Amino acid sequence: MSTVNKAARFPIPLLLAGALTLGLTAPAQATPPDIPSAATANSELAALTVASEGSLSGYSRDLFPHWITISGTCITRETVLKRDGTSVVTDSSCAAVSGRWYSPYDGATWTAASDVDIDHIVPLAEAWRSGASSWSTSRRQSFANDLNGPQLIAVTDNVNQAKGDQDPALWKPPLTSYWCTYAKMWVHTKYRWSLKVNSAEKTALQSMLGRC
Template identity: 55%
Template sequence: MRTRSEARAGLAAALAAAVAVGVAGCVPVVDEPEPATSATGAVTKQLDELTVATAGAMKGYSRSRFPHWRKTGKNCDVRDTVLQKDGENVKLSGCNVVGGHWESVYDGLAFDDPSQVDIDHVVPLANAWRSGADQWDDSKRGDFANDLTRPQLVAVSARSNRAKGDQDPSQWKPANRSYWCKYAEDWVTVKHYWGLTVTSAEKTALTDMLETCT
C-alpha cells in the first residue's frame, strides 16, 4: 500500500499530465484585430482611385455656370452658413452673419469683420470645369458650388483666396504648412465624391502633402 506522501505525489503528477494535455489540445485561437484604417489611409486610397488625365479646356467656362450662393433663409445664403461654421462668437441678424471672429486656415490671418472674409471653393470652380464638370448641367454644377456636406467650402482671407485662384496643389499650397495635410485630404475627398479627374502633377503634389499627415 502506498504511503500518504506517495499518493499525493501521484495525484499531483496526474493533474500535471491532465493540464499538459488540455493545454496542448485546447489552445484558444485569438483572431488578430483588423488594422485600423486611418482617415489619411482612406484618402490615399481615394486618391489612387481618381482618374489621371490632362486638364481640359476652358472653352465655355463662366462662374455663372456654377450658380451660387444659394439662399438658406430670408436674408442669408450658403456664404452665411460657412461663416457660421468656421467662425467664433458669431453674431446674427436673423440668419445673416454680421459679426464674429475668423482665423484663416490658409495663412493664419484673423478677422472680426465678415466682409473681410472670403469663402473659398477648396476645388476651384474653374479647376472643376477642366476636370470634368464641363460635362455636367448647371444644376449639378450648382450643387457642387454650394456643397456643404463635403469639405468644399471654407472661410479664409481674401488675400489667400485670390492668390490661389483656380490653381491646383501642384501650383499653389497654403502658406500655413501645418494645414497641408488637411488641405490635401479635403481636395481628394471632394474630387473623389464628384468624380473629377486629377493631372499627374496634381496627384504627385497631393501624395507629397498627404505624407505630412501624422
C-alpha cells in the same frame, strides 16, 4: 468679394494686431465636414482618373450658380461664415455683423466678415477643367454650394484670391502645417464628385498627404 490687398488697406502694425492679437486665445478652427483620414484620402487619390486637364473654353462662374438660399434668408456664404466662425452675430437678412474667423490657410484671425472669403477647395474653374464641363447646371450648382463635404471653408480673402483657380501643384496654403488637411479635403472633394486629376496635381497631393 474684395480684391484689395490687406497690406494696402491697413498699416502693417494694424494688420498684425488684427490678425495676431486676437490669436492670444485659442482660435476657432474652421472645420468643414467629412474630412477623411489620411489613409482614406490616399485610397481615394489612387482611385481617381489621371488625365490632362480639359479646356476652359465655355467656362463661366455663372454656370455654377452660387450663393443660393440654404435656410430662411441665409445663403451659402453666410451659412459657412456662421459654421466656421465664433460668436457670429447676424442681422435680419442673415448677414454677419460681428464675429471672429480664424483662417487655417495663413493663421490669421479676423473680426470683419468682409475680410473673409468662402473658398471652394476645388475651384470652380478647376472643376470645369476636371470634368464639370459636361455636368448639368443643377449639378454644378450643387457642387458650388456643397455643405455636405469639405468643399467650402472660410479663409482670409486675399489669400483665397492668390490661390485663384490653381491646383495643389501650383498653389498650397501658406501654412505648411495645413497641407495635410488641405490635401485630404481636395482629394475627397474630387472623389465625391468624380473629378479627374492631372499627373502633377496627383504628385503634389501624394507629397502633401505624406505630411499627415
